[in-house]
Amino acid sequence: MITVEGVTKAYGTTPVLGPVTQVLAERGITSIIGPNGAGKSTLLTIAGRLAEPDTGTVRVRAGDGGGPGELDVHRARSSEVAKVVAVLRQENHFTARLTVRELVSFGRFPHCGGRLTATDVAAVDEALGFLELTDLQGRFLDELSGGQRQRAHVAMVLAQQTRYVLLDEPLSSLDIRHAVRMMRLLRRVADELGRAVVLVVHDVNFAAAWSDRIVAVRDGRVVAQGTPAEVVRDDVLEEVFDTPVRVHVLDGVPTAVYHR
Amino acid sequence: MAEDTGTRPAAPPAAPPVGAPGVRPWLRLGVVAALAVLALACYLLLFVRGSFEFAIERRLTTAGAMVVAAFTQGVATLLFQTVTQNRLLTPSIMGFDSVYVLAQTALVVVFGGGALAATDGPGKVLAQTLLMVAFATFLFRWLFSGRRADLHVLLLVGVALGMAFDSLSTFLQRVLSPADYDVLSVRLSGRLGTADAELLPWAVLACAVTGFVVLRRHARLDVLELGRDTAVNLGVDHRRELTLALVCVSVLVAVSTAVLGPMTFFGFLVAVLTRQVAGTHRHAVLLPMSFALGVLVLAGGQFVMEHVFYATGMLTVVLEFLGGAVFLVLLLRKGTL
Ligand SMILES: Nc1ncnc2c1ncn2[C@@H]1O[C@H](COP(=O)(O)OP(=O)(O)OP(=O)(O)O)[C@@H](O)[C@H]1O
Ligand SMILES: [Mg+2]
Numbered sequence: 001m002i003t004v005e006g007v008t009k010a011y012g013t014t015p016v017l018g019p020v021t022q023v024l025a026e027r028g029i030t031s032i033i034g035p036n037g038a039g040k041s042t043l044l045t046i047a048g049r050l051a052e053p054d055t056g057t058v059r060v061r062a063g064d065g066g067g068p069g070e071l072d073v074h075r076a077r078s079s080e081v082a083k084v085v086a087v088l089r090q091e092n093h094f095t096a097r098l099t100v101r102e103l104v105s106f107g108r109f110p111h112c113g114g115r116l117t118a119t120d121v122a123a124v125d126e127a128l129g130f131l132e133l134t135d136l137q138g139r140f141l142d143e144l145s146g147g148q149r150q151r152a153h154v155a156m157v158l159a160q161q162t163r164y165v166l167l168d169e170p171l172s173s174l175d176i177r178h179a180v181r182m183m184r185l186l187r188r189v190a191d192e193l194g195r196a197v198v199l200v201v202h203d204v205n206f207a208a209a210w211s212d213r214i215v216a217v218r219d220g221r222v223v224a225q226g227t228p229a230e231v232v233r234d235d236v237l238e239e240v241f242d243t244p245v246r247v248h249v250l251d252g253v254p255t256a257v258y259h260r
Numbered sequence: 261m262a263e264d265t266g267t268r269p270a271a272p273p274a275a276p277p278v279g280a281p282g283v284r285p286w287l288r289l290g291v292v293a294a295l296a297v298l299a300l301a302c303y304l305l306l307f308v309r310g311s312f313e314f315a316i317e318r319r320l321t322t323a324g325a326m327v328v329a330a331f332t333q334g335v336a337t338l339l340f341q342t343v344t345q346n347r348l349l350t351p352s353i354m355g356f357d358s359v360y361v362l363a364q365t366a367l368v369v370v371f372g373g374g375a376l377a378a379t380d381g382p383g384k385v386l387a388q389t390l391l392m393v394a395f396a397t398f399l400f401r402w403l404f405s406g407r408r409a410d411l412h413v414l415l416l417v418g419v420a421l422g423m424a425f426d427s428l429s430t431f432l433q434r435v436l437s438p439a440d441y442d443v444l445s446v447r448l449s450g451r452l453g454t455a456d457a458e459l460l461p462w463a464v465l466a467c468a469v470t471g472f473v474v475l476r477r478h479a480r481l482d483v484l485e486l487g488r489d490t491a492v493n494l495g496v497d498h499r500r501e502l503t504l505a506l507v508c509v510s511v512l513v514a515v516s517t518a519v520l521g522p523m524t525f526f527g528f529l530v531a532v533l534t535r536q537v538a539g540t541h542r543h544a545v546l547l548p549m550s551f552a553l554g555v556l557v558l559a560g561g562q563f564v565m566e567h568v569f570y571a572t573g574m575l576t577v578v579l580e581f582l583g584g585a586v587f588l589v590l591l592l593r594k595g596t597l
Contacts, residue, residue, distance in 0.1 A: 050489045082495025089489050095345045096485045096541040106483065110495040114479025157493070 001026050002047055002085075002164055002198070007056030009042055009220075017042045017220040019056065025164055025196035028212035029186060032200045033231075035241050039220040040200045041090055041168050047198070048087025048166040049073045060084055060164060082110035086157040087166040090200075094141065100152045101137040104128055107159030127159035130185055146173040154182070158189065165189065167199040171206060179203075183210040204245075204256045208232040216240045228254055285540040292537065293552040299559035300326075307567050324460045325519055326562065329526070330554025331467045332516035336509045337527035338534060338550045339474060342485045342543070343505040347535070348591060349414060350528045354403075355422030356396055356513040357522040358429070363392040365429045368436060368444045389466075389514045396510040401503055459519055466515045470508050471547075477501070478543040485541065523576060525583025530554045532586055 002025045008018035017039040024030055024047055032040045045051040047058050052074060062069040062084045073081055086107075098106075104127055108120040116124070128134050131151040141149055150173050157165055170186075171179045186197050187210055201207045207214050207228065214231040216224040217240075224236045231237075232254040237245040245258045304323055308315045337350045351357075403417065433441055474481075483496050484505070491498045516523065534550040557579070565575045 045489075048493070050492055078492065078497045079495035082493065087493050092487075092490065094486055094490075095347060096482075098541060102541070106486065106490070106494060109479070109483055114482060160494075 001061045002196070003059045004043070004047055005057050005059070007043075007046055007053040007058065009039075009046060009051070009054050015220060017046070018053075020220075020222055021056075022215065022222055022225070024215070025198045026213075027194065027196050028190045029210055030196070030198045030213045030215060031207035031211040032198065032215045032217060033202070033204055033207050033240070034217035038217045040217050042220075043217060044166050044168050044198065044200055045087065045089065047073070048085060049078075049081060050087055050089065062163070079110060082160070082162075084162055085164045085166065086160040086162040088153055088157045088168060088170070090168040090172070092153055098141055099137065100133055100139055100141065100144070100155075101128065103141060103152050104133070104137075104155045104159050107156040107161075110160060123159050123161055127155040130158060131155045132181070147175060147178055150174065151178065151182070163195055165195055165197045167197070169200050169202065171201060171203065179206065186210070204232060204237065204258075205253075208255065209253050232256060285538055285542065285545040288537060288539060289545050289549050289552065292549060292556060296552045296555040296559065299556050299563060303559045303563040303566075306563075321457045321460065322562070323559070324457075324464070326558040327555060328460065328463045328467060329516060329520050329523070330530070330558055331471065331551050332463075332512040332519075333523060333527035334530040334534065334550030334554035335471065335474060335547055336512035336516070337531040338543075338546055339481070339505050339512075340509050341531055342481050343502050345485060345487055346414075347531075348528075348587070349418065350525075350531065351509050351513050352522070352524045352527055353415070353422075353587075354400065354418035355425060356400075356510060357517045357524075358422040358425035359396045359399070359510075360392050360514050360517040361522065362425045362429045362432075363395065365432045365444060367391075368440050369432050389511065389518075392514050393507055393510040396513070397503065397506045400506050400509075463515045463519050466511060470511050473504070474508055475544075475547055477504075478547060481505075481543040482541060520576075524580060525587055526554075526576070526579050527583075528587055529579060529583035530557065532590070533557070 001023060004020055004022045004024055006018070007020045009016055020043060032044065034040050042051065046053045049058070058073040059070050060073055060081075062071050062080075071081055071084060073085060101124065104124050105116060105120070107127065108116060108123060112120045125134075128137055131154060133148070133151060133155055136144065136148060136152075141152060144152065150170065154167065154170055157167070165186075167186075170182055174182055183206060186199070189195050190197050190212075201211075209228075211228060214225065214228055215222055216231055216236065223240055224231050232247055234245055234247050237247070237256055237258075241258075243258060245256050247254050247256050249255070300323055304316065304319050333352075336356075337352075340351045340354075341347055341349070399421075403414065433444065436444065480496050480501055483491050483494050484498070484501055486494075488498050491501075530550055530553055533553050534546055537553065538546050538549045540546065558575070561575050561579065565578070
């Protein structure tokens with residue numbers, strides 16, 4: 001469980017987030033939706049400790065069964081948090097020239113400190129296989145398409161084998177086949193491996209079809225949350241996005257029609 | 261690096277894990293190191309005219325200076341480029357050594373020339389170095405702690421700071437008495453050929469300590485090169501590691517400048533060569549490689565300059581020119597830094 005409590009963030013004098021008090025991920029998949037500039041990335045990066053909040057705390061339950069296993073994400077030892085929470089930004093750019101396999105191997109750093117054991121190699125292989133990157137593992141990142149590169153980055157945070165995985169727009173440059181595969185994969189990560197996945201998604205329908213919970217953010221505040229059936233509704237979405245939306249139920253999944 | 265990562269299916273059994281340094285980068289390092297030793301031996305032992313003992317003593321000092329220069333410039337530049345995630349800026353280009361010159365000058369202004377000359381023990385050098393290290397670390401951590409700053413701006417800031425410090429030093433030197441100025445200028449005009457033999461053991465010691473600290477962190481440096489966000493995600497204490505790296509860089513630059521005087525582009529040249537030759541992103545290989553390449557370039561260059569061109573004192577000039585040319589070419593070719 002990731003508990004965000006009273007978190008605010010301002011750039012200069014412009015407040016961009018909060019105060020937000022929110023349980024982000026119990027288990028399963030939580031999707032964060034909202035318009036551009038709503039503060040989704042800000043919320044996710046603060047929860048993933050890439051950014052410091054101005055006020056408030058973010059705590060995660062590290063061990064099973066509750067109790068004392070709580071970590072304050074921003075104050076606990078970085079090396080400890082890295083075994084519990086993995087986070088991937090919207091854009092990533094490296095100066096080093098790495099192969100796909102080298103990048104994914106970095107995901108094992110919190111566990112092995114750079115010296116891969118057989119377990120680490122197996123985890124890397126698994127992550128590569130999961131994301132259909134096994135054939136591309138020897139390629140350099142700058143020799144990949146945008147979508148392939150994105151999958152390589154996701155493979156790295158999966159290889160980290162953390163209980164919580166936070167992803168900022170993992171679908172943004174994937175084609176429909178890989179977008180669906182990515183969501184199916186994240187579903188498996190959540191269901192079979194019992195990990196909690198939080199992701200920022202722009203496509204409301206992907207969020208509706210694959211998430212357990214949806215959190216809608218607007219102007220730095222959580223304006224709606226709940227199951228897909230509770231959030232993906234005409235009135236809620238129109239308020240969040242300020243645009244006319246019709247929701248139809250197709251095959252049991254609420255589906256928003258908004259492109260005309 | 262592509263050798264064993266190509267199309268292998270899953271789980272390699274006993275072979276070294278892919279992604280760990282393969283054999284080739286280490287082999288390359290071995291070859292370069294052997295060449296560096298060879299070059300150093302050639303420089304020391306060949307073409308001795310007159311008294312062997314006299315020649316060897318002088319050459320040993322120069323060789324020591326070359327080793328120190330190679331280590332300090334090579335490692336400092338590599339480290340700096342890694343933690344600041346750029347391939348073009350170097351500590352010297354950012355004005356680290358101007359800070360050193362200013363610190364030296366300020367010391368003479370405040371305490372008089374005697375402060376440098378009379379009791380020029382290791383204690384004084386140490387105090388001086390610490391002063392400079394503290395200042396440079398503070399300044400550059402402040403500059404680089406923000407989100408990926410625009411490199412053009414940084415370059416501009418670095419050049420401006422360098423000029424500001426230099427002119428401040430020049431101004432302060434004007435106010436000095438001629439005697440104090442003499443002392444200072446001797447201090448500041450280190451050269452490869454005229455290195456101070458007394459300082460060398462201390463320089464080597466400083467190099468060894470810094471080298472130990474840096475090399476122990478080689479895996480963390482690999483992660484730091486991926487940038488702040490990825491490093492934080494992978495559990496590296498970014499702020500601490502950045503500060504520590506900058507402290508090491510300042511120590512190395514201080515040592516280099518104390519022994520050899522300011523050098524602007526030599527470190528850059530070595531860093532470019534290192535990344536070309538090493539063929540890996542792993543600092544376990546990159547760091548020793550930069551040292552070995554530095555020695556190779558300096559010793560080989562000095563040997564050629566002395567015995568082919570009969571131009572003993574010209575090596576640093578040539579290297580600076582070459583390094584500067586490479587810098588400009590890369591700067592113009594990349595356009596964006
Ligand atoms: N470094 C920064 N400096 C100043 N303002 C910033 C900075 N980063 C983000 N902002 C502002 O904070 C607000 C929230 O940004 P954020 O990146 O969280 O939006 P988002 O919901 O992720 O949007 P998108 O859907 O476009 O990714 C925006 O108005 C943005 O302009
Ligand atoms: Mg965003």
